[in-house]
Amino acid sequence: MRTRTVLLALLCTGALVTSTACSVEKPSDGGDATAAKCGAGKDFLIGMSQANNAEPYRQVMNNDVQTAAKSVPGFTVVVADAAQDNSKQVADVENFLTQKIDLLVISPNEAKPLTAVVRKAYDRGVPVIVLDRKVEGEAYTAFIGGDNVAIGRAAGEFYATTLLPAGGKVIEIAGLPGSTPAAERAQGFREGIAANPKIEVVASQPGDWLREKGQSVADALLKAHPDAAAVYAHNDPMAEGAYLAAKAAGLHTKVKFTGIDALPVPSGGIKAVEQGRLAATFQYATGGREAVDLARRILVDCAEDVPRTTTLDTMRVTKENAAETYAKLGGVA
Secondary structure (H helix, E strand, C coil), rough: CCCCCHHHHHHHHEEECCCCCHHHHEECCCCCHHHHCCCCCCCCCEEEEEEECCHHHHHHHHHHHHHHCCCCCCEEEEEEECCHHHHHHHHHHHHHHHHHHHHHHHHHCHHHHHHHHHHHHHHHCCCCEEEEECCCCCCCCCCCEECCCHHHHHHHHHHHHHHCCCCCCEEEEEECCHHHHHHHHHHHHHHCCCCCCCEEEEEECCCCCHHHHHHHHHHHHHHHHCCCCCCEEHHHHHHHHHHHHHHHHHHHCEEEEEEEECCCCCCHHHHHHCCCCCCCEEECCCCCCHHHHHHHHHHHHCCCCCEEEEEEECCCECCCCCCHHHHHHCCCC
């Protein structure tokens, strides 16, 4: 590949980086990203634009990417945290392009505001792997993520047949409006509960994927609907927040809670299920390892036939399989 110098000081501002990233220099001749060439034995700089490191799911995603990248000689990953700010995430990607990254991995905060800058990177010849959340249009190299409609539908079917077979009122704590998983998990859930007409979604408000906001939203909705039978949250942190709100109102033994993510970490949803706070969670793999493997195929192996879409598997986690699943997914004590 053409040589150039990459100064990482700007990228390190407010960013989570690999242990060596901030001291790395790459030789320079001023070439642009389109000039980058693949092949073994070369150094590659990967920019990872993260939507919001405050979400535990995204911290685990970062760790998965960085851990996997350490096993690929020549890979350096720099992570920029958009802190749930679309404008900052656009600036982060612009900054990556200025630094002439060899490949972009991005998990967009919201689809529409990030579409143009993703297209800009792609049009410059930078391979783009969109991870977890989608952008609009087709201007990217590959998408890796779970099927959020299917996951929401699986949750709905669990409500219809197992959690609330006799029916009941459900409160929904949704993800950030404008992020594709929020709309897809809502759609799938309604498809899943359709088999049981006695289940009614009586309220739905966004918790923006955040535990604290999920708690405050649940507090207000449980006061408005004290007869609710369950809370369907679009991720585990918001489900945990809803549990805390119900506990403060003395409703935590009456109301049932479910989430999505099933992170194999002590503070994740699998442990919450095992400890009885959540009735169930549904795995939503980060795709971090898969993204690095795809980056290796593009940059090192020069593969031109990488899959356009990689859909990650999911599974339902209840108290019956929580401990087994935690160990299977590599969870630590």
